[in-house]
Amino acid sequence: MENKQEVLDRLNNWGGENLGKTLDIIFTDVTEDSLTATMPVTPKVHQPYGIMHGGASCVLAETLGSCLSVLHVNIxxxxxxxxxxxxxxxxxxxxxxxxxxxxxxxxxxxxxxxxIEIRDEKGHLINHTTMTNNIIARQ
Incomplete structure (x- = not known):
């Protein structure tokens, strides 16, 4: 694996404006087997009852699952x-x-x-997601 900080910098600066950046998702750690990111829970990601929208959890999970795959294929x-x-x-x-x-x-x-497991600051499991990526040839 290339330098951890270089990987994190590349992921955090990839793609210009996108949904991950809109939700302030930041990649914080990468290993051979895992990828970690944080997301602040603010009114920007709330649903009308004032709690984190399930879609925001899905965005964090899908961002992590997709980028984990990106790190393990020849893009x-x-x-x-x-x-x-x-x-x-x-x-x-x-x-x-x-x-x-x-x-x-x-x-x-x-x-x-x-x-993908999403936890709060106390380690409580907030969300559990599984995600499938097909690996297709680029044209």
């Missing part, structure tokens, strides 16, 4: 494309920071399946 030849996401919202969150960690369940040549 000049292949593109990870999300094909399925299953997200369980287990606990509400009104404010603070959530941290998501993505790990592979399966890392094949044509399909990656990731598990």
């Amino acid at each position: 000049e030849k292949f593109a990870p494309v999300g094909t399925n996401i299953n997200s369980n919202h287990l606990r509400s969150k009104k404010s603070g920071i959530v941290t998501g960690i993505a790990r592979f369940i399966r890392k094949g040549n044509t399909m990656h399946v990731s598990e």
